[in-house]
Amino acid sequence: MLKTLRKIAIVGLVSEPAPQSDPLLRIRSALDEQIRTVLGRALCIRHVDAGSCNGCELEIHAINNPLYNLEGLGIRFVASPRHADLLLVTGPVAANMETALRRVYDATPDPKLVVAIGDCGCSGGIFGEGPPSCGKVSNVIPVDVAVPGCPPSPARILAGILTAIASSHGATTSE
């Protein structure tokens, strides 16, 4: 116990400032700006792997580490789409996941946001589109923000999430 407490004290706070939102990542603005502002103060995220290679998942895990400290921004992951404001979707959307993804989207209460993560989520990536793969996430559900990269860095994923809840002028609502 003493060793644990000592370690916590020695390591101290290692969190870094959050990245800026990036208006270039936004592909649509369906939600009223005021609603986005409200969501931004206590955002709940549900992650859905719709057929990814697991590379993007590793970097999504990283935004919870103490350096990126997602929860420090008031944003957290929740265990059910019914509790979520934002869906973080990795792809390509496998045909075998198409129904599940639609159901998750329908189960998420309005108003809701969708952020597609990774080259595959944005365009189908190296897997492309074919009978077993529906390709990009927006082929299946509406997408607000798309973050390319293979995988995108945790800072870019975080910027994508902040963009989704930022005002149209690009400034984030978390001061």
Place this chain on the structure above:
Amino acid sequence: MPAKNWWARAHEVPGAPRARGLAVTREEWTRAAEDVAAAGGRLISLWATRGADNPSSAAIYAAYWIESGLLLIELAMTPEAADERYPGVETLFPSASRMQRAASDLYGVRSTDPDRRPWLHHERAGYDFVRVEGEGVHEIAVGPVHAGTIEPGHFRFSVVGEKVLRLEERFGYAHKGIERRFTELPILEGHRLAARVSGDSAVAFSWAYCQALEGMAGCLVPYRAIWLRALCLELERLANHLGDLGALGNDAGFAFALTQFSRVKEELLREIERAFGQRYLLDAIVPGGTRLDLSAHAAGALANRITWVMGEVAELRVIFDDHSGLRDRFTGAGILSPPLATRLGVLGLAARASGQPLDARVDLPCEPYNELPPVKVVRTEGDVAARVAARFDEVADSCRLVRSMLAGLPAGAHAAAVRAPESGAFGVGFIEGWRGPVFVALEAGPGGSVRRCHPHDPSWQNWPAIEHAILGNIVPDFPLINKSFNLSYSGADL
């Protein structure tokens, strides 16, 4: 006939060290499987082909790991016999069942396996899970969308109270047509797709792909490039093991572990990015060598970072070992006994934690592992605690290897030119990734194309073991037990 007689009859296959192949008749297919099983050999992979130009000609392949090396058995089917059922090997190698079902889904090459449910194809509505009946028995269905940041898959628990009577897995949700996609890419580009079969094992898969390709093309990979590849493979092992150790502590209710290990992992990833331009090495391995060289400056910084990681992990290990709550959750949870691990043909880290002394880096070493032998980490308890301890031991050994590699990195080029192999050339790759050995079978098509590529993740072998390891445990321990194996969904869904 002992397994080594099949080996003596087989011809050499390029790529992985000590690989041989043999075309057999229907009767020999079964006898070879029996002889390999009797000799204690392992099924590494089973896959099918069906000619694109001649759809009526088909073949089924099995790759076995025997004492002499990798033995590949091919059963070609004449056009008349292509629609007949070939003899399944699932009674000898239980893990073959899902591979045979996948081969049936993807290529229509069907076995005599009595389990004829589709595996990767989900078009047919409904799926016949095995029902457990009795007073108070009920089912819990989980997935494909899980509560955490995890890949998609379905688990069907039959429980009484909180005790698990049976678990049945159903996968294929991440199936995205990887094998067909390979045939649409030039053979010199396929390593990029191989790296994305399972993104957490990018180095292992892309190296295995390149090993097969370079063997077929007769390309001599520079000595420095081979060392750099091994360096990347050990860094991939370190990053994944560090992530798992934190997640395992967290799943046992010790959030401190996740915070500390994810901090150590993050600092390692940043150092890897400074050295190789990427946090995860999805594009580090290219045909002929590596994409980038390592500067002396970056090598020095990486060595210092590894020394730091060793110190942090040693300190955290003491905290883990002293923590009675962790010991209580880890010890005796999710036991996979050594005899069961042998019977199921389990591979990789999970196998070594259940008394199976198998590590391709030691047993079938490719360069540079013959010069830098890893320590084979074997434990016999087979529980979550053993898989945690095996990770700690492997982290320490990988750190040692990385430091030796950085200190002794040979001079020279980091890549050589590769020409596309001739049409019809066939090769295999076999690399011990962090999870276990990954296998790639590659056949060249005309004009620098891929006729057939089969990537195989050890998760095929290890997933069925979780169905056994969970028995008698309570449902709330499933996330911890599952995490202690940390298997790939995408890698086995193809």
